[in-house]
Amino acid sequence: MKGPLFYAKILLFGEYGIIKDSKGLAIPYNYYQGALKITNENSESAKKSNDNLLKLYTYLSELNSDLVSFDLDSFKEDVSKGLYFDSSIPQGYGVGSSGALVASIYDKYALNKITVLENLTRDKLLQLKLVFSLMESFFHGKSSGLDPLNSYLSLPILIKSRTNVEATGIPYQKDGKAxxxxxxxxxxxxxxxxxxxxxxxxxxxxxxxxxxxxxxxxxxxxxxxxxxxxxxxxxxxxxxxxxxxxxxxxxxxxxxxxxxxxxxxxxxxxxxxxxxxxxxxxxxxxxxxxxxxxxxxxxxxxxxxxxx
Incomplete structure (x- = not known):
């Protein structure tokens, strides 16, 4: 098994501000990516990732939320087979390593998930952000949910406030000096x-x-x-x-x-x-x-x- 790729993200503007309800702008950064895999590989990084996914499974199985539910049996079975997140995204670097992982778990195991092919209304984006905030809190204690949202949609995201989020377009890159x-x-x-x-x-x-x-x-x-x-x-x-x-x-x-x-x-x-x-x-x-x-x-x- 090899899952789809999820990309790193860069929060161009809004660090700390998005915690306190001011604007933010995040863009995908395709230079780094990760995907869920099941292989017989026994590398140290694969084992560490697998251990982490087992802890995430436990965390998600204890969540008491009406926002989201998961196919926990499949998740647990895959973890027992050696599931890990194969990623080039550096951890602890501010480019969304845990966000890409959360996006991949939601994509693979969430029941009745909101897909990227739907008409993504503001309500759906907000619901996704809340779900991702809940999931990513496993890693950071407190999460805005923005990193996984950006990784999941692979689109620039404009945060106008905590309850107002939209996909946006950014100007095309020019071959300028800046x-x-x-x-x-x-x-x-x-x-x-x-x-x-x-x-x-x-x-x-x-x-x-x-x-x-x-x-x-x-x-x-x-x-x-x-x-x-x-x-x-x-x-x-x-x-x-x-x-x-x-x-x-x-x-x-x-x-x-x-x-x-x-x-x-x-x-x-x-x-x-x-x-x-x-x-x-x-x-x-x-x-x-x-x-x-x-x-x-x-x-x-x-x-x-x-x-x-």
């Missing part, structure tokens, strides 16, 4: 501790004020600019967002990258932002001249995401 890229921190990040830091910070009135008046505002502007193809305004707002994150989300930025982050803002050559919850993994970058930045950051591993 680009969105990933910078590899070479540190594995963990979502749950970072989210806990954020939730504790939100208890502080000053942080809450900054979050709504600056962070959410710049994030929403970036999303509007990106979808409208307004590159000039986009870079202005990404710079503002990068500054706010450096000043207020330092624990989420690996300390070795604070200087590099600031250099981008000061030089205006590139701007860095969190990719997912931070704490390691990938850092997302925006460059006006990608070739120039590639040369500047030649000591780091960069991956091109989108050109414009």
């Amino acid at each position: 680009a969105v890229f990933l910078l590899d921190s070479k540190i594995i990040g963990e979502t749950e501790p970072m989210v806990n830091i954020f939730m504790n910070k939100m208890k502080n009135e000053g942080f809450r004020k900054m979050f709504s008046e600056e962070f959410a505002l710049h994030t929403n502007s970036c999303i509007d600019n990106f979808l409208q193809g307004d590159v000039k305004s986009l870079f202005s707002n990404v710079k503002n967002l990068s500054k706010v994150v450096l000043e207020n989300f330092k624990p989420m930025i690996p300390s070795d990258f604070h200087k590099l982050w600031k250099h981008g803002i000061d030089s205006n050559d590139y701007y860095l932002k969190l990719c997912g919850s931070g704490g390691g993994g990938y850092i997302l970058g925006f460059a006006k001249d990608y070739e120039k930045v590639k040369h500047q950051l030649s000591d780091y591993k960069l991956e091109l995401v989108y050109r414009f």
Whole structure:
């Protein structure tokens, strides 16, 4: 058995904001993917994945929800045969490794599932997001459900609020100088501790004020600019967002990258932002001249995401 492929995702804008009901924009990232497999392979990674799927089976079998039900007998039987998630998506990197896994389990074992071929009304998208939030909570303690939704649909997703989600189109890539890229921190990040830091910070009135008046505002502007193809305004707002994150989300930025982050803002050559919850993994970058930045950051591993 080999299941269909599910892709990684990149949350271009909206990290932490989507937990607190501001906008988000996520796009599929087809460079990495994963699929469910049953083989006789006894590699360490396959065994570890199989053990994880057994725990996920237990978690799903104990769920008491009217939202979704699963063919648990088939799931358990497949796990006993050596089911694992064969994935190239790096874990702890903010590109949706658990999201792709959750999407694949839903696709294979959910009963009365919503399929990607249906007319995906807002209600259906919201129901999918809630189901995925429930499932992915197994991995992160708290999940928006966005990563699995993006992976399942393999479409750009615009989050307008917690109860307003829609599939969207993004401007076609152009062979321009500007680009969105990933910078590899070479540190594995963990979502749950970072989210806990954020939730504790939100208890502080000053942080809450900054979050709504600056962070959410710049994030929403970036999303509007990106979808409208307004590159000039986009870079202005990404710079503002990068500054706010450096000043207020330092624990989420690996300390070795604070200087590099600031250099981008000061030089205006590139701007860095969190990719997912931070704490390691990938850092997302925006460059006006990608070739120039590639040369500047030649000591780091960069991956091109989108050109414009």
